[in-house]
Amino acid sequence: MKLTLKIWRQKNADAKGKFVTYDFDGASPDMSFLEMLDALNTKLIKARIDPVAFDHDCREGICGACGMYINGHPHGPGKAITTCHLSMREFKDGDTIYVEPWRAKAFPVVKDLIVDRTAFDKIQIAGGFISTNVGSAPDSHALPVEKSKADEAFNSAVCIGCGACVAACKNASAMLFVSAKIAQFALLPQGRIEAKERVQAMVKKMDELGFGNCSNTGACEAECPKEISLVNIARLNREFYCAKVSP
Amino acid sequence: MDKFLGSCVTKKLVMAIAGLFLILFLLVHLGINFLLLIDDPVPFNSAAHFMSNNVVVKVFEIFLIAGFLIHIIWGIILQVQNWLARPARYKKTAFSQTSFFSKYMIYLGIIIGVFLFIHFMNFYFVKLGWVEGDHENFYGMVNDLFQLPLYIVIYLVSFLFLAFHLHHAFQSAFQTLGLNHNKYTPVIKGIGLIYSIVVPLGFSIIPIVIYFFK
Ligand code: HEM
Ligand code: SF4
Ligand code: FES
Numbered sequence: 458m459k460l461t462l463k464i465w466r467q468k469n470a471d472a473k474g475k476f477v478t479y480d481f482d483g484a485s486p487d488m489s490f491l492e493m494l495d496a497l498n499t500k501l502i503k504a505r506i507d508p509v510a511f512d513h514d515c516r517e518g519i520c521g522a523c524g525m526y527i528n529g530h531p532h533g534p535g536k537a538i539t540t541c542h543l544s545m546r547e548f549k550d551g552d553t554i555y556v557e558p559w560r561a562k563a564f565p566v567v568k569d570l571i572v573d574r575t576a577f578d579k580i581q582i583a584g585g586f587i588s589t590n591v592g593s594a595p596d597s598h599a600l601p602v603e604k605s606k607a608d609e610a611f612n613s614a615v616c617i618g619c620g621a622c623v624a625a626c627k628n629a630s631a632m633l634f635v636s637a638k639i640a641q642f643a644l645l646p647q648g649r650i651e652a653k654e655r656v657q658a659m660v661k662k663m664d665e666l667g668f669g670n671c672s673n674t675g676a677c678e679a680e681c682p683k684e685i686s687l688v689n690i691a692r693l694n695r696e697f698y699c700a701k702v703s704p
Numbered sequence: 705m706d707k708f709l710g711s712c713v714t715k716k717l718v719m720a721i722a723g724l725f726l727i728l729f730l731l732v733h734l735g736i737n738f739l740l741l742i743d744d745p746v747p748f749n750s751a752a753h754f755m756s757n758n759v760v761v762k763v764f765e766i767f768l769i770a771g772f773l774i775h776i777i778w779g780i781i782l783q784v785q786n787w788l789a790r791p792a793r794y795k796k797t798a799f800s801q802t803s804f805f806s807k808y809m810i811y812l813g814i815i816i817g818v819f820l821f822i823h824f825m826n827f828y829f830v831k832l833g834w835v836e837g838d839h840e841n842f843y844g845m846v847n848d849l850f851q852l853p854l855y856i857v858i859y860l861v862s863f864l865f866l867a868f869h870l871h872h873a874f875q876s877a878f879q880t881l882g883l884n885h886n887k888y889t890p891v892i893k894g895i896g897l898i899y900s901i902v903v904p905l906g907f908s909i910i911p912i913v914i915y916f917f918k
Binding site: 463465476526528529530555557560561562563625627628629630632660661663664667668669670671672673674675676679680687688690691692693694695697698701 | 786
């Protein structure tokens, strides 16, 4: 495949970045998008050019490390997949592909396509946990949980914290991520105990970190690789109001 | 500022409640406007008179003005924060499956705001005595204004943009209130679609009827 890659290159957090165009013919339709970038980097290294820096780890869609804005979509075209799962079959020979880092005030660029997502960790540290001792796996099975609630909590818990929701949102809002982290606990008896403090602390932290407000646009839901739904955001809102009204 | 206005969730709640209040008020306003279609000026003028003199309505009016101001001010604050949250823009953007008009709410809102200003200059400020005019004969004033093609065009365009604004706004307000339900949300979206078409259309028919048929 012959591709024209327009990739955001930025030396470090303080440098002024720019798009660099690479005419690259070393891709094949069997490659994943990251393998294509690996091939490009091999070529760059051989030519003694600094390779393109990008985040990745599991390469099987579960860690949330990979993430870039490809041709106007976080994680590229294709529904419910991460960048590592994106196949080069989605592109045609001769395509021009824009590759950009997540853009948000709360996610500053570290280098090239790598952004600093510590903001998500800070939100989690503010309340995304439970402090009760729930024992080991058999113990938690002793606590009956309604099937529908367990399923819903699980659907929220599949969020991998990749940040595509922030990248997709016109306001760089983190509401989808935070709402998934709220909902996965709010639906379970172990999580209910601290539910009220949790929602207030996490929303407060999210605001402090400079994420935008939610406009209920739904770009996050459309682009989320794990199909986290806006229903979570409505739940967060409800949890928040209830916590405020009866703390 | 956030100390006073609260979290992002609180700000959206305030905005949504104010917006829903305006949505209710529009229905009342439309009901009164339909009296303009009657040839006799008395029903409309007495309705207008009632609206400006009744004590209950006077209290309601305070809420209404506050509703407009709060909705507009909060909307602008939220929008500015949203712009600040993404200082560097993307080079290449594409459309994902979203609530289309939600991306343009501020621009739609500003156009509606400009219309509101003209509208207040023509009627509300006249009633308050800030601008000259015969506030006992709004029926005559409306009929005069709706002889001006330019005025009619501005009027119709404003309501078209209001329709776009409401298409996102109606269902969005319920989501903000925390109401999202597999069964009922499609119903809310349906009602929102009907409201955002029927109400602006209702307002728009009046100048057309007056211009062409009276
Ligand atoms: C009759 C007039 C209006 C009505 C009935 C109305 C109604 C609404 C409603 C119900 C919402 C949804 C709130 C939510 O998502 O929770 C909304 C959103 C919005 N309105 Fe209005 N509105 C009106 C006029 C205006 C004006 C004059 C402006 C500003 C200049 C404005 C700016 C906005 C903005 C920016 C949003 C989006 C807020 C966000 O999602 O972050 N609106 N409107
Ligand atoms: S909600 Fe979806 S898009 Fe956002 S961080 Fe979680 S998995 Fe990624
Ligand atoms: S590398 Fe782990 S999700 Fe893509």
